[in-house]
Amino acid sequence: MKKAGIIMIIGCLMLLGLFKFPLWNIMLGAPQYPDPLGMNIFIDGIKGVKEFDIQNIDGINHYIGMKKIPKPDQMWEFSVFPIVIGSMVALGVIIGILGVFKKVSPYWFLGWLGVMAVLGILGMQDFNNWLTEYGTDLNPHAIMKMTYPDGTPMTYKPPLFGHQKMLNFNVDSYPAAGAYLMFFGMLLTLVAFFLGIKKSHKKQLL
Numbered sequence: 001m002k003k004a005g006i007i008m009i010i011g012c013l014m015l016l017g018l019f020k021f022p023l024w025n026i027m028l029g030a031p032q033y034p035d036p037l038g039m040n041i042f043i044d045g046i047k048g049v050k051e052f053d054i055q056n057i058d059g060i061n062h063y064i065g066m067k068k069i070p071k072p073d074q075m076w077e078f079s080v081f082p083i084v085i086g087s088m089v090a091l092g093v094i095i096g097i098l099g100v101f102k103k104v105s106p107y108w109f110l111g112w113l114g115v116m117a118v119l120g121i122l123g124m125q126d127f128n129n130w131l132t133e134y135g136t137d138l139n140p141h142a143i144m145k146m147t148y149p150d151g152t153p154m155t156y157k158p159p160l161f162g163h164q165k166m167l168n169f170n171v172d173s174y175p176a177a178g179a180y181l182m183f184f185g186m187l188l189t190l191v192a193f194f195l196g197i198k199k200s201h202k203k204q205l206l
Contacts (some may be wrong), residue, residue: 001106004196005099008109014090017181018043018085024127024163025049025176026158028057030123030169040176041127043081044074065142066156067134077126088116092189099196106196120182130161 022040025048029036030195037057038049046069048054058068072078098104134159146154146167156166159173175183 001102001196001199002100002198004106004109004192005096005101005182007188007195008096008099008112008192009093010163011192012089012096012112013189014027014112014181014185015092017185018178019084021080021177021181023176023178023182024173026062028169028171032168039069043085044078046070056115061156063143064146064156065139065144067137075130077130081123081183084119088112088119092116096192099192106193106200109189109193109196113186113193116186116189117131120186124160130158131160134158 022042024041025038026041027036027038033056035050037053037060040047040049041054041055045056047119048057054069061068093107095104095108098196099106099109136155138153138155148154158164158166158171161175164171
């Protein structure tokens with residue numbers, strides 16, 4: 001159980017990477033922008049990949065009636081997510097330490113992973129809802145009013161994952177370094193669970 005507990009601790013600590021690295025990345029490329037514009041989504045705010053990317057994206061969006069990219073204090077998620085991640089890291093480390101000293105069973109590792117997975121799914125759903133609102137709640141007095149062939153107003157929801165063509169822009173949306181660190185950390189907690197179970201079964205056979 002000692003090795004399983006240590007792996008559990010390491011896995012949980014990897015989530016601290018979310019405080020440093022972006023969780024998601026969205027890039028916009030077009031003929032007039034040979035150097036694509038991009039924004040990195042962190043757990044505490046949205047930043048441009050380059051210094052003036054956010055300003056340029058807001059400028060483009062203004063013409064088609066999209067809102068400005070929100071500041072950290074304009075979305076409750078940017079205040080809550082750091083607290084949630086920090087709390088889950090602390091809880092996971094405590095469970096891992098208890099595992100090292102054989103005070104809890106490996107199923108506590110699995111329980112932590114289950115809670116983290118549910119929180120991750122809820123977070124992705126919330127992110128997708130924001131993208132939907134961001135791309136569909138348009139200013140009716142916008143300078144440019146684009147429509148689909150049937151006459152309905154065009155929407156500009158960026159993809160949650162993958163590539164999408166919007167007007168003359170190619171939009172790519174993919175996980176960033178923080179998401180990969182989180183995934184690998186959660187994978188380590190699963191490894192810790194199976195290692196702990198294997199160790200427990202060996203003891204029962206002796």
